[in-house]
Amino acid sequence: MATINSRSCFKYLLHLAQDNLEFRLPEIKALLALRGKPFQPNENFNEKSPFWCLDGLSEEDVRSIMARSVCAKSAFELWGHGPTHSELRTSLLNCPSENMSPFMINGSTYRINVYTFNKTLAFPDRIKKIDALEYLPFKGTVSLKSPQHIFSLLEDYGTDPNNIPEHPNYIYFGRWIADGQRDLICSHSVKNRHFIGNTSMDAGLSFIMANHARVKENDLVFDPFVGTGSLLVACSHFRAYVCGADIDYNTIHGKGRSSRKNHKWRGPDENIRANLRQYGAEKMYLDVLVSDASKHVWRQTALFDAIITDPPYGIRESTRRTGSCKDVVKPLDGSYVESHVPVSQVYYLSDIFTDLLNFSAHHLVMRGRLVYWLPIYRPEYSEQMIPLHPCLRLISNCEQMLSSHTSRRLITMEKIKEPQELDSLTHLVDSCFSPYQRHNAFREKYFSGVNKRSGKEDNKPDFNGE
Ligand SMILES: C[S@@+](CC[C@H](N)C(=O)[O-])C[C@H]1O[C@@H](n2cnc3c(N)ncnc32)[C@H](O)[C@@H]1O
Missing domain, CATH: 3.40.50.150 (Vaccinia Virus protein VP39)
Structure with missing residues (x-):
């Protein structure tokens, strides 16, 4: 199987959450700086887009960004992209087979997800999109529950909910690498x-x-x-x-009136140390x-x-x-x-x-x-x-x-x-x-x-x- 370092020629695709838009670029730049890496977007970079293509990174870099980011939802090793499905196909067929084949071998298990931004597709339409990728030489078997490899087709229908085009403005296909830390928003609410x-x-x-x-x-x-x-x-x-x-004093010592509904006074262990313990x-x-x-x-x-x-x-x-x-x-x-x-x-x-x-x-x-x-x-x-x-x-x-x-x-x-x-x-x-x-x-x-x-x-x- 290819090692992480030999795959650094890939572009990586970040899928970002569409809230707190202005906070995303400084976050990703700061996390890259922690790895000593510059922010190198592709030439069509649009800060407001939910999809950013980045150059000059290794899979390890991407994993470490995703282990921290609350602005990014997921990251993918980008195998192909284009403004139409036929251009996506050309791009995918040009992707060096030695880079793709380790993830498509006999005996492996995989799943393909379809994600559409700013448009909801019915289930049969999603299946059609997956079937249309039959030109990719997957040799393993499909496992929906616990696949070894996950691939994603991501379609971008723009950011205007009042003007959703019939066909996507841009399409990406890649191997899923990691999810970001959006779960922290709930777990630490x-x-x-x-x-x-x-x-x-x-x-x-x-x-x-x-x-x-x-x-x-x-x-x-x-x-x-x-x-x-x-x-x-x-x-x-x-x-x-x-x-x-x-x-x-009351805040530091966790005393005084409680801010919680139905609680008049703070409890005995309501303090910052207890928050960290939680x-x-x-x-x-x-x-x-x-x-x-x-x-x-x-x-x-x-x-x-x-x-x-x-x-x-x-x-x-x-x-x-x-x-x-x-x-x-x-x-x-x-x-x-x-x-x-x-x-x-x-x-x-x-x-x-x-x-x-x-x-x-x-x-x-x-x-x-x-x-x-x-x-x-x-x-x-x-x-x-x-x-x-x-x-x-x-x-x-x-x-x-x-x-x-x-x-x-x-x-x-x-x-x-x-x-x-x-x-x-x-x-x-x-x-x-x-x-x-x-x-x-x-x-x-x-x-x-x-x-x-x-x-x-x-x-x-x-x-x-x-
Ligand atoms: C906006 S709150 C901080 C909230 C905090 N980030 C949290 O998550 O609970 C501002 C805090 O500054 C404190 N504060 C106000 N004047 C201060 C001062 N002169 N020196 C230190 N703290 C002060 C207030 O007691 C208050 O707890």
């Missing part, structure tokens, strides 16, 4: 999670964030706004050691601490391989930080005594992002990644609003729509140099973060979606959670 909160991050997005951050085995990952630890759950699944911090990843748990992101407690050293977080936006939770005597502005009206130090004060979004980028510049290892969500008021969005830092290179910026006027963007940055004295972000604040500054501008805009005619608010989507 927050609906069945031991410890959840109002802002627990959706499981699929948590895994995408871990992939964008290129989290790998034995990495050290930190979430400075850890909440119920959804992002730690995803990173620990990929065997990274995880830790986090949150200003809220998924068999407790040994990856380091610890979580009560700490304010604006006054972190870490010594000044590059420590973390990745910082992955979902900061508070002030929509479903308040953006507060601890008060300190340094921040006291003496009130002119004498409303409190001179020695008064407020327990907490407003933590403006602009300061949250400034602190997060500065913290990451100092505490990420070189080439370590920061992945976080940035809330967006869409009518005013421009790329200039993305906070930048001299030590962090912007890798990707992917939008997730939340309503007609709001979205959030998943920002991925990579540390490219150690910070010097002048590399602090404070001097950039005025130019960069105007939409998030001083007052709770974003919150006000978020709640400005009032339908003027009905006088009712838009149906507000969750910023976090499923």
